[in-house]
Amino acid sequence: MELPVFYAKALMPGEDTYTMDEATSKYCIQVLRREKGQPVLLTNGRGQQFTAAILDDNRKKCxxxxxxHTTVPPPAPALRIAISFTKNASRIEWFLEKATEIGVQSIIPLLTRRTEKEKFKTERLENILVAAMLQSQQSWLPELAAPLTFEALVQESAVPQQFIAHCQPEQKTPLQQAMQPGRDTLILIGPEGDFTPEEISLALERGFQPVSLGNTRLRTETAGVVACVLMNAVNG
Incomplete structure (x- = not known):
């Protein structure tokens, strides 16, 4: 039987004991019914996984x-996705969960001309990432970057492989054909209503390659998940 894994954000190698926060303690003791002396696993989301045993099964301060501990090397190559958050919060939360499970390293909320959702509850979204990391038994928590304007991102980015997925009727290469395995990658996913022609032109001027995610028009969050799956598949 696999041991349960808990998030221990502040735990670092060399520490002998650790006290879980109240929410994690309650889940461990009250929900999973773990008891004093039983083994557990913890991760700090930065590549370290710790073996431990319960000393005090207090449901508020376990x-x-x-x-x-063991150290898991960071996933390589790094897969990054910049996506315009949707007005419907549940859709972007679903995307964050799936992107984490698939194995994306960085998620950048992208502010475009047509973005309708520019503010969000960071703590709630980070909790979704943590839950998905634990569910998929990973030790690296994806970075949820601060929101960034489209113009700033395309002008500042220097990732080896840079793609933009858009719906304009121009020549685009399927992502799985355009992408080379083993190289850090960034892909831009637009808002409901797509990127503006001016944004697309700016991205192309800055070296982004136009790519297709398939033959059907996808919702923003679906396009994000498809892009994550294809990038992961290219890297095997």
Whole structure:
């Protein structure tokens, strides 16, 4: 039986004990019914996974004895996705969950001319990322970057492979054919209503390659998940 994994944001190698926060303690003790002496796993979301045993099964302040740790190297190459958040919060939350499970390293909320959702509850979204990381048994928490304007991103980005997925009727290469495995990659996913022609032109001027995600028109969050799947598949 696999051991449950818990998020321990502040835990670092070399520490002998760690006290879980109240929400994690409640889940561990009250929901999963773990007891004193039982083993657990913890991760700080930065590549370290810790083996431990419960010292104090307090449901508000569960304390564990750390017995060792292993370090998981960061995923390589790095896959980044910049996506315009949708007005419907549940759709972008669904995307964040799936992107984390698939294995994306960085998610950038993209502010475009047609973006309708520019503000969001960061803490809630980070909790979704943590839950998805634990569910998929990973040790690296994706970075949820600060929102960035389209213009700033395309002008500042220096990622080796840069793509823009848009719906304009011009020549585009399927992503899985345009992308080379083993190289850090960034893809831009537009808002409901797509990027403006001016934004597309600016991206192309800055070296972004236009790509297609298939033959059907996709919702923003669906396009994001498809892009994550294809990027991951190219890298095997």
């Amino acid at each position: 304390m564990v004895q750390v017995s060792g």
